[in-house]
Amino acid sequence: xxxxxxxxxxxxxxxxxxxxxxxxxxxxxxxxxxxxxxxxxxxxxxxxxxxxxxxxxxxxxxxxxxxxxxxxxxxxxxxxxxxxxxxxxxxxxxxxxxxxxxxxxxxxxxxxxxxxxxxxxxxxxxxxxxxxxxxxxxxxxxxxxxxxxxxxxxxxxxxxxxxxxxxxxxxxxxxxxxxxxxxxxxxxxxxxxxxxxxxxxxxxxxxxxxxxxxxxxxxxxxxxxxxxxxxxxxxxxxxxxx
Amino acid sequence: xxxxxxxxxxxxxxxxxxxxxxxxxxxxxxxxxxxxxxxxxxxxxxxxxxxxxxxxxxxxxxxxxxxxxxxxxxxxxxxxxxxxxxxxxxxxxxxxxxxxx
Amino acid sequence: xxxxxxxxxxxxxxxxxxxxxxxxxxxxxxxxxxxxxxxxxxxxxxxxxxxxxxxxxxxxxxxxxxxxxxxxxxxxxxxxxxxxxxxxxxxxxxxxxxxxxxxxxxxxxxxxxxxxxxxxxxxxxxxxxxxxxxxxxxxxxxxxxxxxxxxxxxxxxxxxxxxxxxxxxxxxxxxxxxxxxxxxxxxxxxxxxxxxxxxxxxxxxxxxxxxxxxxxxxxxxxxxxxxxxxxxxxxxxxxxxxxxxxxxxxxxxxxxxxxxxxxxxxxxxxxxxxxxxxxxxxxxxxxxxxxxxxxxxxxxxxxxxxxxxxxxxxxxxxxxxxxxxxxxxxxxxxxxxxxxxxxxxxxxxxxxxxxxxxxxxxxxxxxxxxxxxxxxxxxxxxxxxxxxxxxxxxxxxxxxxxxxxxxxxxxxxxxxxxxxxxxxxxxxxxxxxxxxxxxxxxxxxxxxxxxxxxxxxxxxxxxxxxxxxxxxxxxxxxxxxxxxxxxxxxxxxxxxxxxxxxxxxxxxxxxxxxxxxxxxxxxxxxxxxxxxxxxxxxxxxxxxxxxxxxxxxxxxxxxxxxxxxxxxxxxxxxxxxxxxxxxxxxxxxxxxxxxxxxxxxxxxxxxxxxxxxxxxxxxxxxxxxxxxxxxxxxxxxxxxx
Numbered sequence: 001x002x003x004x005x006x007x008x009x010x011x012x013x014x015x016x017x018x019x020x021x022x023x024x025x026x027x028x029x030x031x032x033x034x035x036x037x038x039x040x041x042x043x044x045x046x047x048x049x050x051x052x053x054x055x056x057x058x059x060x061x062x063x064x065x066x067x068x069x070x071x072x073x074x075x076x077x078x079x080x081x082x083x084x085x086x087x088x089x090x091x092x093x094x095x096x097x098x099x100x101x102x103x104x105x106x107x108x109x110x111x112x113x114x115x116x117x118x119x120x121x122x123x124x125x126x127x128x129x130x131x132x133x134x135x136x137x138x139x140x141x142x143x144x145x146x147x148x149x150x151x152x153x154x155x156x157x158x159x160x161x162x163x164x165x166x167x168x169x170x171x172x173x174x175x176x177x178x179x180x181x182x183x184x185x186x187x188x189x190x191x192x193x194x195x196x197x198x199x200x201x202x203x204x205x206x207x208x209x210x211x212x213x214x215x216x217x218x219x220x221x222x223x224x225x226x227x228x229x230x231x232x233x234x235x236x237x238x239x240x241x242x
Numbered sequence: 243x244x245x246x247x248x249x250x251x252x253x254x255x256x257x258x259x260x261x262x263x264x265x266x267x268x269x270x271x272x273x274x275x276x277x278x279x280x281x282x283x284x285x286x287x288x289x290x291x292x293x294x295x296x297x298x299x300x301x302x303x304x305x306x307x308x309x310x311x312x313x314x315x316x317x318x319x320x321x322x323x324x325x326x327x328x329x330x331x332x333x334x335x336x337x338x339x340x341x342x343x
Numbered sequence: 344x345x346x347x348x349x350x351x352x353x354x355x356x357x358x359x360x361x362x363x364x365x366x367x368x369x370x371x372x373x374x375x376x377x378x379x380x381x382x383x384x385x386x387x388x389x390x391x392x393x394x395x396x397x398x399x400x401x402x403x404x405x406x407x408x409x410x411x412x413x414x415x416x417x418x419x420x421x422x423x424x425x426x427x428x429x430x431x432x433x434x435x436x437x438x439x440x441x442x443x444x445x446x447x448x449x450x451x452x453x454x455x456x457x458x459x460x461x462x463x464x465x466x467x468x469x470x471x472x473x474x475x476x477x478x479x480x481x482x483x484x485x486x487x488x489x490x491x492x493x494x495x496x497x498x499x500x501x502x503x504x505x506x507x508x509x510x511x512x513x514x515x516x517x518x519x520x521x522x523x524x525x526x527x528x529x530x531x532x533x534x535x536x537x538x539x540x541x542x543x544x545x546x547x548x549x550x551x552x553x554x555x556x557x558x559x560x561x562x563x564x565x566x567x568x569x570x571x572x573x574x575x576x577x578x579x580x581x582x583x584x585x586x587x588x589x590x591x592x593x594x595x596x597x598x599x600x601x602x603x604x605x606x607x608x609x610x611x612x613x614x615x616x617x618x619x620x621x622x623x624x625x626x627x628x629x630x631x632x633x634x635x636x637x638x639x640x641x642x643x644x645x646x647x648x649x650x651x652x653x654x655x656x657x658x659x660x661x662x663x664x665x666x667x668x669x670x671x672x673x674x675x676x677x678x679x680x681x682x683x684x685x686x687x688x689x690x691x692x693x694x695x696x697x698x699x700x701x702x703x704x705x706x707x708x709x710x711x712x713x714x715x716x717x718x719x720x721x722x723x724x725x726x727x728x729x730x731x732x733x734x735x736x737x738x739x740x741x742x743x744x745x746x747x748x749x750x751x752x753x754x755x756x757x758x759x760x761x762x763x764x765x766x767x768x769x770x771x772x773x774x775x776x777x778x779x780x781x782x783x784x785x786x787x788x789x790x791x792x793x794x795x796x797x798x799x800x801x802x803x804x805x806x807x808x809x810x811x812x813x814x815x816x817x818x819x820x821x822x823x824x825x826x827x828x829x830x831x832x833x834x835x836x837x838x839x840x841x842x843x844x845x846x847x848x849x850x851x852x853x854x855x856x857x858x859x860x861x862x863x864x865x866x867x868x869x870x871x872x873x874x875x876x877x878x879x880x881x882x883x884x885x886x887x888x889x890x891x892x893x894x895x896x897x898x899x900x901x902x903x904x905x906x907x908x909x910x911x912x913x914x915x916x917x918x919x920x921x922x923x924x925x926x927x928x929x930x931x932x933x934x935x936x937x938x939x940x941x942x943x944x945x946x947x948x949x950x951x952x953x954x955x956x957x958x959x960x961x962x963x964x965x966x967x968x969x970x971x972x973x974x975x976x977x978x979x980x981x982x983x984x
Binding site: 035057061064065072077081089091105108127148152159160180182 | 279317
């Protein structure tokens with residue numbers, strides 16, 4: 001599969017595979033992955049389903065002659081972002097399963113389903129009714145005939161130079177922000193839930209055992225911490241109101 | 243048989259809807275975040291579709307930027323999730339309701 | 344002298360200002376002299392102005408002066424203007440003259456009172472207001488004076504306000520006046536609406552523009568105002584209660600000046616009255632009926648001042664009767680003569696009260712002619728004058744009125760002559776009870792009670808009554824002189840002829856009675872006979888006995904129970920309405936509305952608060968909902984563009 005994709009990137013534009021078939025398969029992968037993300041109980045399963053979806057989308061990109069973007073999608077999205085997700089899931093130890101059958105907020109689920117269905121119908125109708133999609137046939141690549149990368153690079157470094165520089169600044173800020181946010185507070189000044197909120201912490205796991213806030217500070221030692229994944233199902237039960 | 247742009251857009255709409263449903267229904271913060279990524283992908287797909295139909299490379303440039311910003315967003319967002327988890331040892335979005343009016 | 348006419352008004356105001364600033368320090372009697380001199384100099388200036396006016400020998404003697412522009416609004420230009428003509432000069436002369444005499448009298452009468460300077464302060468302000476009223480060149484300036492005298496009357500009637508009855512009487516006077524003022528104001532509004540000017544000269548020049556229906560309306564509205572100020576039916580009850588004030592106040596305000604403001608006003612607007620015969624007839628009827636009713640009430644009163652008060656109402660009725668017949672000169676004649684002899688009678692009564700140490704009950708007086716000789720002689724002149732015994736002034740004045748009434752409305756003449764008879768009778772009753780008979784004041788067992796509200800500290804006067812000091816008797820002499828000789832104004836060819844002086848003011852509006860000399864003689868003889876006969880009857884009945892219940896019906900004593908009528912028809916329902924408003928409307932409706940608004944907001948807030956759940960997922964639901972709405976909007980736009 002990777003070879004096929006790389007081939008396409010190198011070779012350029014000419015489609016050789018029947019488009020409909022590819023489209024159907026890729027669409028199936030995407031939909032399956034999307035539903036999997038939403039339905040999976042284990043967060044790790046969700047992440048893996050997300051990867052599947054991302055690959056499907058990359059195939060779609062290739063189908064539309066956005067070869068460079070397909071490659072970037074796989075490398076950045078699937079390769080970095082989802083990995084980051086998995087890192088955090090593993091660190092926090094929240095890979096326990098969550099009970100999605102129960103819904104605390106009154107009316108949330110029916111309303112969600114109804115509204116989303118309505119919205120989708122609306123969008124699809126809109127797509128049909130409006131004049132945007134004139135049902136143009138598959139066109140061989142973008143106009144000028146130059147390879148996709150060239151076009152993209154030219155546009156990026158001339159017309160869209162300023163946003164490009166701005167996003168580089170954004171990335172720097174994001175890195176700094178992440179470091180600050182995820183930093184361990186210095187020892188002695190460590191804020192635990194107990195010291196901050198006092199002895200009566202009604203629905204917090206800290207009241208029921210060791211302070212799990214230290215879990216990251218003691219990263220090498222994996223202790224038997226209480227199951228944070230379970231407490232949430234207890235706490236909201238006390239306040240069932242929307 | 244050729245595939246018209248409306249197929250891609252329909253697919254994009256459906257994926258977006260599934261992502262929205264996921265955000266509304268799931269309680270785990272990380273999974274909600276992943277559903278947001280789903281929605282972003284759906285948008286990317288429709289951008290690329292339009293780049294093709296309108297013969298404008300700007301659509302793909304925008305996808306590029308969306309990718310970058312999504313990456314930055316995930317980084318910061320997960321940092322926040324970690325910070326919150328340190329306090330409360332819970333990734334349940336329903337536990338954060340201090341702003342109840 | 345004419346350009347300094349404003350001094351006439353300014354001098355009493357200066358006196359007022361001095362007394363406000365330094366009255367308390369001046370004290371008794373310096374404050375009194377300041378007030379008297381202020382009014383006295385005003386009288387001197389008015390004499391000067393009068394002499395200057397005499398020299399203006401045009402067909403219409405007048406002088407107007409705009410002191411400054413008071414209200415310069417687009418379509419309403421009101422000047423602070425003075426208008427001097429024979430009518431206003433007549434009023435000014437006797438107002439300032441009699442005021443000076445009464446101020447002099449008060450220096451002695453009010454001696455020893457705690458608020459001595461305040462009295463003269465109010466009196467000066469009153470005189471200034473009355474002069475503004477009389478000298479005004481437009482309706483609004485007149486109204487300023489009208490209100491001013493009403494206010495000063497309130498202050499002076501309730502001068503001894505620590506006494507409940509006095510405070511109430513002051514309020515009553517003011518409220519009745521106010522009711523009349525509504526009529527006056529409406530008349531002003533109507534005049535402005537039609538003519539867009541309030542100047543007398545402009546109004547009288549544009550009568551055709553006003554239209555006859557409006558003229559009648561204006562006259563009737565002014566009549567309402569006059570009913571309040573001059574105590575005619577139905578707004579007369581306040582005058583009797585106003586006797587709570589010190590006697591000089593009663594003499595000045597409620598006999599000579601304020602109550603005559605109504606007469607002045609109607610005479611001033613004589614072109615309007617002349618143009619509306621309906622209004623004139625109404626004025627005449629109101630005057631006649633009031634005269635009769637008040638005379639009957641006076642026959643049964645026990646308080647010396649109350650008799651004189653109702654007598655004033657009755658005589659004012661005569662004046663309005665004359666005005667209603669178009670005999671304006673006769674009305675002014677009676678007004679001037681009445682000012683002299685009623686003022687004299689009140690001051691004499693004051694002398695009696697003062698001499699008996701604040702005794703006002705007629706049944707507890709008697710034989711005072713032996714102890715108060717000067718008071719008796721002057722009082723007698725006033726008494727015979729008001730009874731219209733010839734050759735005193737009252738005979739000529741009342742005769743003039745009755746002659747014109749006979750020529751214009753004979754039916755009303757009958758009412759008039761009966762009232763004249765009653766006048767003679769009750770005044771003789773008063774004189775008989777007070778000055779003749781036995782020394783009832785020495786007799787403690789005679790204890791007929793007055794109203795509890797008017798119970799003075801008549802604590803069984805033991806010492807003998809004493810005559811008043813010179814400062815009180817000199818005004819009595821002066822007034823009695825004028826009351827006696829004022830009849831010369833009736834001589835139409837004489838030097839003091841009132842008709843020669845005043846007739847040009849009315850022009851053709853004056854009623855010409857065209858009675859033959861024979862008719863005039865007959866009427867005069869009838870007047871004289873009626874007067875003398877009833878004087879004798881009254882004196883015979885009352886100089887020996889003081890107790891004749893058959894002649895003092897309770898119905899008359901209670902003033903035809905009009906106060907009770909007003910109380911039942913207006914007073915009690917108003918009280919109930921006020922209680923209703925206070926107990927129901929205010930807490931439930933008004934507070935309920937305000938609190939209800941607050942409550943509504945609170946309820947809405949509570950309701951809306953339920954959307955603030957604090958759950959992120961609920962908020963995302965909100966966003967999705969909004970998106971769906973936008974989508975729907977775009978779809979409908981597409982389809983139904």
